[in-house]
Amino acid sequence: MRPPAGQAGDAAASRARQAADAEAAQRALAQNWRALRFFSFYRIILALLLGGLLFTTDVSTLIGSKLPVLAAATVAAYLVFGLVAGLGVRWRWPGFHFQVLLQVTVDILLITVLMLASGGVRSGLGPLLVVAIAGGSILTVGRTAFLFAAFATLAVLVQEVLAWLYFLNTSYTQSGMLGATFFATAYLAYSLATRIRESERLARQRGLDLANLSLLNEHIIRRMQSGIVAVDADNRVRLLNESARRLLGVGKGMVGGTVSQLSRELATRLAQWRNDELPGSAIVRPEHGEVSVISSFAALDDATSGNLLIFLEDSSAVTQRAQQLKLASLGRLTASIAHEIRNPLGAISHAAQLLNESPDLSPGDRRLGDIIQDHCTRVNDIIENVTRLSRQHPLEPMELDLGAWCEAYIKEAMLDPRLQAGDLALHVEGGRRIMVRMDESQLRQVVNNLCENGLRYGREAPRVLLVVGLSAESERPYLEVYDSGPGVDEETAGHLFEPFFTTERSGTGLGLYIARELCELNQATLGHLGRTPRGHGFRISFSHPQRQGLPGP
DSSP states (O other): OOOOHHHHHHHHHHHHHHHHHHHHHHHHHHHHHHHHHHHHHHHHHHHHHHHHHHTOGGGTTTSSSSOHHHHHHHHHHHHHHHHHHHHHHHHTOSOHHHHHHHHHHHHHHHHHHHHHHTTGGGGSOHHHHHHHHHHHHHHSOTTHHHHHHHHHHHHHHHHHHHHHHHHSOOOHHHHHHHHHHHHHHHHHHHHHHHHHHHHHHHHHHHHHHHHHHHHHHHHHHHHOSSEEEEEOTTSBEEEEOHHHHHHHTOOSOOTTSBHHHHOHHHHHHHHHHHTTOOOSOEEEOOSSOSSOEEEEEEEOSSTTSOOEEEEEEEHHHHHHHHHHHHHHHHHHHHHHHHHHHHHHHHHHHHHHHHHHTOTTOOHHHHHHHHHHHHHHHHHHHHHHHHHHHHTOOOOOEEEEEHHHHHHHHHHHHTTSTTOOTTSEEEEEGGGOOOEEEEEHHHHHHHHHHHHHHHHHHOOSSSSEEEEEEEOTTTOOEEEEEEESSOOOOHHHHTTTTSTTOOSSTTOOSOHHHHHHHHHHHTTOEEEEEEEETTEEEEEEEOOOHHHHTOOOO
16 A cells, blocks of 8 residues: 555655765764874874984983983884874774774873873973864764863873972972863863854755755756746756746757757847847747747846746647637627628528529529529528637536547548548557547547548548657647648648638638637647648647646656
C-alpha cells in the first residue's frame, strides 16, 4: 500500500534534510582535521626551533640553562611526538577528540618539563603553554578548555615546587599570574570557538534554507503553466521552464543561448521593449511552436541591470474568451438577421415552388424557378451555419483516447455506401495512447468537415489518412487529416479560413471557418499543413495534457 502523496513528500523532504545535515557534519569534521593538521605542523616546527635554540651557545643560558640533558631529551621527545601526532592526523586514527585531548596534554607536560630544565617560570616559556591551551580550546567542544587550563596551572605549580627543591629559585607570583592567564585564555578561546561554531551552524542552516528556497522556486517555475524565460543584459537565457520550452517549440539545452535562438520574433519584441517602443504585451508566433503566445516583459531589480523575465502565455485561453464574446455578439446579430431574412426567404421559396407546379410554365421558366429554389436553399444553409456557430451549446469536454476515437469514427463513416474499403485509414505514431480533452460533438463536427473535403478531392487510396501523434517539440497531442488530392496554391491557402471564401460554386465558405472557431473554443488550433509527403493536410493541435488536467502520456 502506497503512502499518501503528502506523506511521501514529507518523507522525501526529511531524507533530504538528513542527507544535507550529514553532509554538513562531514564538511565540519574535515575542517576540524585540517585545523588539527596545522596544529601538528606548528608542534614540529616549534620542536625544531627549540632544538636549534638549545644547541646555540648564545642562548644556552635561556633554554636548558639548569638541566641541559633533561632539556635535550625533552626537545627530542617533543619532536618525536610531533611526528607521531602528524601521522595520526594523516591517518585519522584514533578519533579526533581523543587526539586533541592527548596532544594538548602531552604539550603541557613536555613544555612544563622544558620550563623546569630552563629555570622555571622565569625562563619565559610560559606563553608556549598559552598557545597550546588556546589551540586545544578552539579544537574541542564543551568545557574541556577549562580542564586544559586547570591542568596547565597545576603543572606549573608542581614544576615551581620542584624548582624550589633543586634551584631555590622560584616565583609563585608569576606562576599565579600565568595560571590566571591560562584560565583567561581558555575562557576567551572557548567563547570564540562557541561563537564560531554557532556562526558556522547558522551559516549552514541559512545556506540550506537558501538552497531549499532556490530549489523550491525553481521547481515552482518549472511546473508553472505559464512560460518563464529569465534573460540577462546580454539577452542570454538563464532560465527556461518546461512550459516556455513547449510554447516556443524548442528542445532542451537552450539555457545559455540567446533569445533569438528561441524565436527571432520574440527577440524583436524584446528589443522593442528595451527601447520603450513596446509598452505592453505582444502576440508572438514562434518559428517552431504550434500556437501563438502572448509575451510580456518585467525587469528584475532595478531597470539598469538589464536582467528581466519574459512571461509567455498560450493565446488559446485568451482566444477562447474572445471567441465567447464574439459568439455572444454574433448570436444577437444573427438572431435578428435570421428573423428578418427567413420570413421573406420562405415566401420566395414557397412562391417559386408553387410557380413550378403550374402546368402552363415553359421549360425555360421552370428552370428559372429551380434556380430560385436552389439559391433560397443556399441562403438558408448559410443562415443555419452561422446560427449554429453563434448558438453553441455549453461545452461538455471529456477525456478521449484520440486513437480509439478515430478508429471508431472510421468504422462509423465506412457504413456510408458511397465509400469503398481503404478510402479512410488511420495511423497512430509510435502506437502510443494519447489522451485529449474536448467536446466530442464539436470534435466530430470538425473532423467531419475535414474528411468530407478530403473525400471530395482525394484520388488514390487511402483518399483520407488520419494521423494521431504527439509533437516532439511542444509535447502537444495532434490529429492530422491528409487527402490524396492536388491541394491548393499559396494564394488560395492564405484565404482558407476566411468566412464565405470558397472555391466551389455550391459551397458556403463557412466549413473551415467554423471548424477553426470550434477548435479555438476548445483551446485547440486548426492549421493548414499544405502539401506534404503524406498528402495535402490539416493539423488539429490540442491543448497540452497538463493544461487539460490529464496525466501525461
